Amino acid sequence: MLYELNLKLGGEAGQGLQALGLLLGRLYARAGCHVFANQDNESRIRGGHNSYQLRVASRPVYTMGEAIDLLVDLDGESRRIHAPELVPGGLVLVDSASGGPREVALPLTEIARAAGGREIHRNSVAAGAVAALTGQDRDTLFPLIDETFAADPAARAINSACARAGYRAALETGKSLPFALPSRPAGRPYLNGHEALSLGCLAAGCKFMAAYPMSPSTLIITYLSGQADAFGLVVEQAEDEVAAINMALGASYAGVRALTATSGGGFALMVEGLSLAGMLELPVVVVIAQRPGPATGLPTRTEQGDLLFAIGAGHGEFPRFVLAPATAAEAFAAAPRAFDLAERFQVPVIILTDQHLAESYLTPEPFDFSRVNVTDYRLKQAASPYHRYDPGPDGVSPLAVPGTVDAVVVDSDEHDARGHIIEDAATRNAMVAKRLARIPAMRAMVSPPLRQGPPEAEDVLLGWGSGWGALCEAGEKLAAAGRPVEVWGLQEVWPLNPEHFAPLSGRRVTVVESNATGQMARLLSGWAAVRVARGINRYDGRPLSAAYIIRHFEGGETA
């Protein structure tokens, strides 16, 4: 039996929406459900109107649902703002002793006080109530509350009492949503794209990170800093993004896997450093968590506007990879992949994420750490004398760790095989050729796009990165409505391998992306001879959804 429940929590910044959403997401994940959750936040710390939306389903879901079954109104405004999104028969949980027919009226704050808490504890009352209204087992909820507050026995006691009181009170209303529980046991984590990516960095043996805070990238350094002692990492908040990338390059030179992360504006400051990585042939991984630009743009919202910037960034000519993972599971995998490619080819690797991928929660299958490839490409023993830029296969030279050989010499000036500054034309030509010689091998390494749906369909919906989830669902819905399309999702977006796109020839290709100017469409026409029929673009800062794609696909609108 298929089931699906869409839940929305609405409230002001500072009212604890995130904590409540996290708790509920974990609850459904523990109950064996698949969950997709995302947030809509204004760029402020207090006030305004924010929401946290959970889609709970019996099969994997990767994009938000279209209508709400249960709305939790924590600010007294949500019922008005989100009323149009409610399904017929949907319910609104309000913090009030009385309410209308579609409302489940529970005096959450009063219940919290009666249970020994204060106003902030009403979130636990709400959690209990939502669990009861959606038919969740108390044996799943109560241990989860206990574990969540395990560090503080007093908080645990209050929150537990509040959750129990909320659960009881909701049952007493006699209202509920028809929502059948899966019988499968729990077994999937509930995490967002950047948490998955950060775990991937740990699995890849990343040991150094420097970054300067910038939404939506900050979670990565915050998480890794929290793991630094357990995993033996050095994590440093740099004074600016210029320092961050130069620190990462220093760390890479000294012999460890190094990471930095930022958003488009911070990456703009890193660009000279990226070029330095190209010249020194140093592995480094740079995460660009995209948000709408130009300049400060919409800091808490999403866009895929930095594709061509990432591919073209840096003065001079040097190779790089650009990866754009589709989901949390792919974000986990992208990190070890990026570190491996960076070290194998001694190039910078950019992982392009965006706010949507970064902050949307999913319940991927548990990661299999034993299958992560961690190959150490650094020299164990070097010949003497060691020359950093001696020619090697595909132009890739032996990479030694300073201290293990006579000298490791790297120079941002043009240099000879020893790494020392030169100016003569012959050496310059040889070095340019050497740096670029790895491109064919790099291209051959790039994974083909993800594909879903009938390969013979005339229509192809093609997207990249975090657009994949919405695209797949749009494809399924269109197929169900008798309009078959094949869906393509690029995850390794640079370099492009034109062979991967041969199956597109003669078909009607619609490129779907979160930007105004169709950057992927331009890239594919220019570099892979793909004939793009049209583009569906979204640039209002909101994530792509199946409904948005279908509306524009069927209506022929090109936004």
Add this chain to the structure above:
Amino acid sequence: MTKGFQLTEETAWCPGCGNFAIRQAVAQALGRCELEPNRVVLVSGIGQAAKLPHYINTNIFNGLHGRAVPAATAIKAVNHDLTVLVTTGDGDCYGEGGNHLLHAFRRNPDITILVHDNQVYGLTKGQASPTSEYGFVTKLQSHGVKNEPLNPVALAVAMDASLVARGFAGDIQGLAALIALAVKHRGLSLVDIRQPCVSFNKLNTYAWYRERVYYPEEGTHDPSDRVAAFRLALTWGDRIPLGVIYRRERPVFEEQFAALTEGTLVSRPYPGTALLEKALAAFY
């Protein structure tokens, strides 16, 4: 006296440039510290000063203009068994890289920063630098520099830098001793080295400096006295003090990471799957 530190015949420096003396002092100092060339990393940015690493047989990270300090900080954090020095110019370190220097004072990595302070941009042919004197005339500043010069020594004392010193390229022996002391010091050392540029600075010449520089007499200055150090740091003009101006032991950047207590970061093995499983378990 150079103990394995060899200097190249060829350089791109003008005959008579103060950089030669600085290079000799660096080699002498490193030898005196009983270091092997492959245990030393010279980190630099871009400029005439920043070319020094190419003319000596150590490990080299010659990065971007202004960005040597963050790279050096990370190299030291990854392998604290290496001795890390930055050789940089006044433009490189106080201009383009000024923000990094401020924060390096705060971080206090155990590195030595040698600023070849010629009060001019040598490599780009003679524009004013942050330490050029007020009124200093260049092709670009044809009416004279309109900004007051930065006082790097006073800045470093104000920032509570762990070791602050001023050297002079006209005194190789004194400079070598100062650099050796800075290298041995645990924590960040800033040595502002006054370096005549014979091509582009006709004002602050060897003779100009020789008339003014002096080492405070034994026992007359206590570098651990910050107020006295600041007073000395402000002494400029007819008399220019050399030597250690300020010194304070402070916690070193690298020793504050749990990851580095058992050894260097570069020697740490990859984490096992058990640790990763534990991290993942927190998301259930």
